[in-house]
Amino acid sequence: MILVLIDHDRGEIDSLSLRALTAARGLGQDIEAVVIGSQGAALAGLIGEFGAKVLHVAQHDLITDYTPMASGRALKDLVEKLSPAAVLAAGTPRGNEQLAHLAAFLDVPMAAECLEIALGHPHQVLRARWAGNLIESANVHEELLIATVNNFSFEAISVSGAAATVAVFTPALEPQDYVVKILSRGSAQTKAGVTLNDAKVIVSGGRGVGGADGFGNLEDLAALLGGAVGCSRVVTSSGWRPHAEQVGQTGTKVAPDLYIAAGISGAMQHIAGMKNSKTIVVINTDPEAPILRYADYAIIGDLHQIIPALTSAIRQAKG
Amino acid sequence: MDVLVCLKRVPLAGGALILTPDSRDIETKHLGFGISPHEENAVEAGVQLVEQMGGTLTLLTLGPSDAEEQLRSQLAIGATRAVLIETDGQEWDPQGTASALVEAINADATKFDLIIFGAESADSAGYQIHIRIAHALNRPIITNVKSMRVENGVVNCERVVSDGREHYEAPLPAIITVRDGLNIPRYPSVPGRMQARKKTVEVKQAESRLPKLEKVKLSLAPSKDKGAEILGKGTDAVPALVEVLKSIGAF
Ligand SMILES: Cc1cc2nc3c(=O)[nH]c(=O)nc-3n(C[C@H](O)[C@H](O)[C@H](O)COP(=O)(O)OP(=O)(O)OC[C@H]3O[C@@H](n4cnc5c(N)ncnc54)[C@H](O)[C@@H]3O)c2cc1C
Ligand SMILES: Nc1ncnc2c1ncn2[C@@H]1O[C@H](COP(=O)(O)O)[C@@H](O)[C@H]1O
Secondary structure, three states: OEEEEOOEEOOEEOOHHHHHHHHHHOOOOOEEEEEEOHHHHHHHHHHHHOOOOEEEEEOOOOOOOOOHHHHHHHHHHHHHHHOOOEEEEEOOHHHHHHHHHHHHHHOOOOEEEEEEEEOOOOEEEEEEEHHHOEEEEEEEOOOOEEEEEOHHHOOOOOOOOOOOEEEEEOOOOOHHHHOOOOOEEEOOOOOOOOOHHHOOEEEEEOHHHOOOOOHHHHHHHHHHOOOEEEEOHHHHHOOOOOHHHEEOOOOEOOOOOEEEEEOOOOOHHHHHHHOOOOEEEEEEOOOOOHHHHHOOEEEEOOHHHHHHHHHHHHHHHHO | OEEEEEOOOEEEOOOOOOEOOOOOOEOOOOOEEEOOHHHHHHHHHHHHHHHHHOOEEEEEEEEOHHHHHHHHHHHOOOOOEEEEEEOOOOOOOHHHHHHHHHHHHHHOOOOOOEEEEEOOOOOOOOOOHHHHHHHHHOOOEEEEEEEEEEEOOEEEEEEEEOOEEEEEEEEOOEEEEEOOOOOOOOOOOHHHHHHHHHOOEEEEEOOOOOOOEEEEEEEEOOOOOOOOEEEEEHHHHHHHHHHHHHHOOOO
């Protein structure tokens, strides 16, 4: 049996968990799922559709919201009861964190961000390294496989299964398990307007913009297209723009309809955050810039001339 | 306040990666080395805490003897001292790394009030060494921190999620893992670099053990050239771009 952790935020499913369920089905065993917190019980119908037969619900008065170490304890209790062959979750911050707590409780290995999984002795996995630029083939020497699933490698495919049977259990929490929990929430600190995550158009600038002032032109173009401004890490570490606008491995991963990259060379850590954009337009003085490999369209030249010219040409075309 | 930061020496690769002939590692002959941006933020946070509250900042790494280079460059921005657990140059698996770090932390004369990690390492990104250490030391851990403050023996943290911020806190001694954007790491000053040369880097040995997560080999992720259409040079190409943007419905 494969056990899949379904992550949810106060009852609302993280849909990437459905990809983990799809990945689990590829292992040729029965699928059972687990949610931490009683609010997750309502997901039994949905996760049944994606192939889970049983939904285990960890219920405890002290688990009312995200409490990662308690999640790890609940998973440990369930694993000891059910002896699954593998425990999987989505490769998200919360999926990785909760399974790492499980792995630490049991002192067994965990393979994060897997693209492929084959059970055996040893288990064999392919996992993403270097923000997905390198693929590691690894052996896992342990009975139980604990792994998170790389979100880009699997789609959520329904099998129109019946609702999963709900099985409630109460984990035996220890005091240290609920020391760290969400105490309150606040809204995002970004300015009013479109955020990187939901922008359809992103006008992104790199070192080539030359300084904080240079971003005025990019803001004008972004505003005209109803989009947001993005940037590279050189820009945030120079203090030209806030980190909330950084695109890439250690910034935000985006996939807008249109990504305009101006004065950005295309380091792999930047590419990792924007390569899934629908259309990529590059403006760069260097005809050899690595980012051109990922572009659909490019203009070779100085962004300080091209961006204002583009803004006024679009304004004219709009009439 | 005594702070510890754990960091990992990694090659600084931005462009296309090349593998060694046995496909077990990245070819580093032509690369420099550094630490992950998350860990640079961790060191800066440690320096700031010691500036505000007094105390010491210790750096700890497990790696080859060359990792002294990364320790010295972070000592230059204001850490007090550093400990290097020397390996033969092979990367250790997460469980082996965590237990060697735990041993060094327990053996240290300083009892650290706060231990700061990067959210994930730049190269292997296992998302786990810090959580294993938190369990071994029986300390609370808050991960993916984007803003923090220490007050009255409690660390207050914020984590950024897609639709907002989450607020957590934990009593010291505690562990946090931090993300790029927590702060803007300073550059080392010239006197900072000079002092760093005189600071102690204590070197320890540790027995490696058979990895349970065993790296067998690496391969490059497939990426193909999309074959960009070059619309032209300079502002002359702007009308062609306007047509493209119109055709894809950008305005
Ligand atoms: C672990 C790790 C994580 C990282 N995470 C991220 C991340 O999340 N996001 C990120 O962006 N980076 C990240 N980086 C940094 C990354 O490796 C690069 O250093 C960075 O992306 C380079 O930024 P850039 O392209 O703006 O600068 P550069 O590489 O310096 O490129 C500047 C470009 O501008 C062009 N240019 C110059 N002048 C003009 C002009 N007038 N008009 C048009 N073009 C011009 C140049 O030809 C060049 O191509 C990370 C690095 C590491 C090690
Ligand atoms: N070899 C190492 N030596 C010291 N700290 C490490 C080492 N490897 C990882 N770390 C720390 O653990 C964090 C998480 O690493 P990982 O679990 O590999 O994603 C890193 O950001 C570092 O702070």
